[in-house]
Amino acid sequence: MFLKEYFLDIYKATKSLLTGMKLTGYYFTHHKEILTEEYPENRKNLQLAERFRGEVIMPHDANNEHTCTGCSSCEIACPNGSIKIISKFDITPEGKKKKAIDQHIYHLELCTMCGLCVEACPTDAIKMANTFEHSVFNRNHLIKRLNKPGSKIREGIEE
Amino acid sequence: MFEEVGTTTEGDLIINLGPQHPATHGVLHLVITLNGEIIKKVEPHLGYIHRSIEKMTESLSYRQFIYVTSRMDYLSAHINNHACALCVEKALQLEVPQRAQYIRVIMDELTRIASHELWWGAMAMDLGAFTPFFHAFREREKINEIMEETCGARLTMNYMVPGGVMVDLHPDFQKKVKAFIQQYKAKIHEYDELVTGNIIFQNRMKGIGYLSAEDAISYGCTGPVARGSGVASDIRKIAPYDVYDKVEFDEVLQTEGDSFARYMIRIQEMHQSIKIIGQLIDTIPDGNFQAKTKAVIKLPKGEFYQRVETARGELGVYIVSEGAAQPYRIKYRSPGFSNLSALDHMVRGHKIGDLIAAMGTLDLVIPDIDR
Ligand code: SF4
Ligand code: SF4
Numbered sequence: 001m002f003l004k005e006y007f008l009d010i011y012k013a014t015k016s017l018l019t020g021m022k023l024t025g026y027y028f029t030h031h032k033e034i035l036t037e038e039y040p041e042n043r044k045n046l047q048l049a050e051r052f053r054g055e056v057i058m059p060h061d062a063n064n065e066h067t068c069t070g071c072s073s074c075e076i077a078c079p080n081g082s083i084k085i086i087s088k089f090d091i092t093p094e095g096k097k098k099k100a101i102d103q104h105i106y107h108l109e110l111c112t113m114c115g116l117c118v119e120a121c122p123t124d125a126i127k128m129a130n131t132f133e134h135s136v137f138n139r140n141h142l143i144k145r146l147n148k149p150g151s152k153i154r155e156g157i158e159e
Numbered sequence: 160m161f162e163e164v165g166t167t168t169e170g171d172l173i174i175n176l177g178p179q180h181p182a183t184h185g186v187l188h189l190v191i192t193l194n195g196e197i198i199k200k201v202e203p204h205l206g207y208i209h210r211s212i213e214k215m216t217e218s219l220s221y222r223q224f225i226y227v228t229s230r231m232d233y234l235s236a237h238i239n240n241h242a243c244a245l246c247v248e249k250a251l252q253l254e255v256p257q258r259a260q261y262i263r264v265i266m267d268e269l270t271r272i273a274s275h276e277l278w279w280g281a282m283a284m285d286l287g288a289f290t291p292f293f294h295a296f297r298e299r300e301k302i303n304e305i306m307e308e309t310c311g312a313r314l315t316m317n318y319m320v321p322g323g324v325m326v327d328l329h330p331d332f333q334k335k336v337k338a339f340i341q342q343y344k345a346k347i348h349e350y351d352e353l354v355t356g357n358i359i360f361q362n363r364m365k366g367i368g369y370l371s372a373e374d375a376i377s378y379g380c381t382g383p384v385a386r387g388s389g390v391a392s393d394i395r396k397i398a399p400y401d402v403y404d405k406v407e408f409d410e411v412l413q414t415e416g417d418s419f420a421r422y423m424i425r426i427q428e429m430h431q432s433i434k435i436i437g438q439l440i441d442t443i444p445d446g447n448f449q450a451k452t453k454a455v456i457k458l459p460k461g462e463f464y465q466r467v468e469t470a471r472g473e474l475g476v477y478i479v480s481e482g483a484a485q486p487y488r489i490k491y492r493s494p495g496f497s498n499l500s501a502l503d504h505m506v507r508g509h510k511i512g513d514l515i516a517a518m519g520t521l522d523l524v525i526p527d528i529d530r
Contacts (some may be wrong), residue, residue: 013358020353024290035297049304051329053311079223114226114317119325120454128311 052130053113056083056106058146059127065154066147068125070101077120082110100153104146109139171199178207182285182515185525187499189514196510201503205529212530216489221247221321221456224486229315231493232527234277235469237270237306240319245400246465246476247321250458256447259323260401265336265439266310266318267467268432272343273302274470275425275432278522282422283354285519286363291353298346301339305332321456323449336440340433347429355426364419368505368517371416378504379497382472383428384521387421389414394468406435421520457484471495471522495527 027033039046048054060066070087088102104126118127126146136142176182176189183189186207192200212231216224225243229236241263248255280295303313309329310318318325354360370380375388385392393410395403411427413420458480466475472494479488498521506514 016356016358016361020357023349023352035300049307049311051309051311051326052307077222079219079226112226112315113312114315115311115325116222116226116317119222119320 048130048132050130051128052132053115053128054130054132055108055113055128055134056111056117056126056146057129058104058125060148060151061154063154064148064151066101066125066151067123067154068101068104068121068147069123069153070099070104071122073120073122074117074126077116079114079116080110080112082107082112083117101147106144106146107142108134108144109142170194176514178204182518183525184281184523187523187525187528191511191514193511198506198509198511198514201506201514203499203502208526208529210526210530213489213491217486220484221458221486224489225319225321226315226317228491229317230526231491231530232469232471232474232495232524233314234274234524235270235471236315237266237318238467238469239474240317241267241401242465242467242469242474242476244319244321245467246463246478247456247458249465250461250463250478250480251321251452251456253322253450253452255323255401255450257402257444258446259448259450261439261443262324262328262448263319264402264406265436265443266306266316266324268435269302269305269336271470272429272432273299273306274522275429276302278425278470279350279354282519282522283360285515286360288354288357288360291350294346294349294353298339298343301335301342305335305339308332308335320449320452322452323447325449327448328443333440333443336436340437340440343429343433350426355422361419363513363516364417364422364520366417366419367509367513368418368520369416370501370505372414374501374504375416378501380472380501381494381497382468382470382522383421383424384472384498384501386411387413387424387520388416392473394466394473398466400465400467402439406438408432408435418517418520425522455484457482458486466492469494471524471527472498491530493527493530495521495523495525499523499528 058066058068070085072085072087075083075085084105085101086103086105087099089097090100092098113128115128134142172193174191174193176191178186178188188204188207190202190204191198210230212227216227219227225240228239228243231239276295276299280292283291306316307313309332310316370384370388372388372390375385375390381392389412391410391412396410408431411424411431413424458478460480460482463478463480464475466473473492474494475492477490477492478486481487502518502521506517509517
């Protein structure tokens with residue numbers, strides 16, 4: 001009785017090990033099942049999700065116009081102060097003063113990619129881009145100005 | 160703590176495990192008193208990754224504080240966010256649209272599977288098997304891709320906002336989730352073949368790190384650790400939130416209380432999560448994904464508490480509000496902290512190699528213990 005159980009145990013143990021080995025062997029010989037991607041070699045055809053939050057950008061159209069009114073909502077919404085809005089006053093054709101964006105400063109090095117600024121923006125002036133290769137040699141290069149030089153606000157955008 | 164290394168007056172050896180040690184999955188520092196190879200005492204030392212999240216939160220608004228909690232238990236970031244959002248909604252007495260509730264629960268369960276899968280791989284790696292890690296990551300990657308597509312991030316999603324979710328589901332979401340369920344069902348038997356049935360694995364897990372039901376309760380253990388000892392503690396059953404009361408699933412219980420029981424709980428919990436997702440994925444109602452909230456959320460004066468079931472156990476969010484736009488005080492009751500406190504009790508008298516096996520089944524995430 002004892003002997004029988006003893007050998008049964010050995011049989012079961014060996015079997016369990018072989019089952020595992022078989023699976024490992026299967027993947028060892030079936031290269032089609034390999035899923036590993038070789039980055040950066042595959043950089044050219046790397047597909048990232050469209051919504052991937054990699055950095056904040058401000059889209060400009062062909063006329064170098066954006067929709068940012070300089071309202072500072074994004075600055076207030078940001079939990080770690082990555083956005084600094086420097087606003088100026090434009091003179092409208094009617095001769096009135098109107099608040100406008102001078103510089104939209106974005107600190108990529110502080111940003112946690114939470115997306116709260118995009119949520120907060122009333123005019124959808126900013127969005128998250130799916131770029132992710134941000135390394136630079138000088139950290140000052142990570143401080144970005146989002147509104148391009150010479151750009152202005154598109155007609156008809158109100159807060 | 161160099162002065163702690165050495166021998167005690169009784170001739171016991173004191174050694175440090177960590178803070179930098181691959182088996183502790185983070186900066187956990189254990190001071191172990193050994194008699195030969197037998198463990199006499201294990202003393203966890205914390206504080207290496209303390210970021211004072213609770214204090215930080217006092218200067219953040221109720222929209223902003225959610226994203227910080229992704230950095231606590233980063234493997235169930237979604238569920239942490241969910242807890243915070245629920246607590247704010249409770250205080251505001253806000254009705255969350257059905258669609259958002261469905262999305263949240265599906266996301267929670269996906270997160271739970273991803274977390275358990277990572278745990279499974281890491282657990283096997285702790286015991287010296289490296290291959291399972293890649294098998295686990297194969298399935299987890301699919302979940303990460305789904306998350307990336309809809310939420311915009313793979314680990315720190317920050318997808319919840321008070322009143323719903325941040326953006327609507329990606330059009331491909333349902334298709335992808337169903338494909339994942341297919342893949343999961345086709346591949347899950349490999350987990351059992353590779354690890355669960357393995358005789359070496361079983362011998363290293365069975366009877367190791369015993370925790371009785373009484374001890375599990377008195378140490379405040381929750382989640383799979385408590386359920387491995389037969390303590391029914393699933394918040395999804397006790398106090399259902401969102402649509403958990405509409406879905407059918409079993410609370411998995413084991414009574415053995417050893418490492419293998421805790422292991423089996425997590426494996427079966429993954430099946431249950433798949434079951435929950437399967438029930439919800441086809442019936443996501445149309446409608447809004449976010450309720451209307453004010454631009455600046457102010458909670459009424461008072462104290463609010465909300466608990467959820469994360470992949471590790473019960474997470475509680477306790478907000479004290481003075482009526483301002485920021486919380487006056489916030490406290491998180493994290494599952495990992497209580498689970499870790501039972502470690503000393505579990506491993507006394509075992510060999511030092513068993514410490515790693517027992518600790519692996521606690522599924523510790525150090526930033527969650529040390530906020
Ligand atoms: S993504 Fe978050 S951290 Fe980054 S700038 Fe926007 S609000 Fe600030
Ligand atoms: S980006 Fe949007 S939120 Fe920020 S200042 Fe411009 S308009 Fe306001």
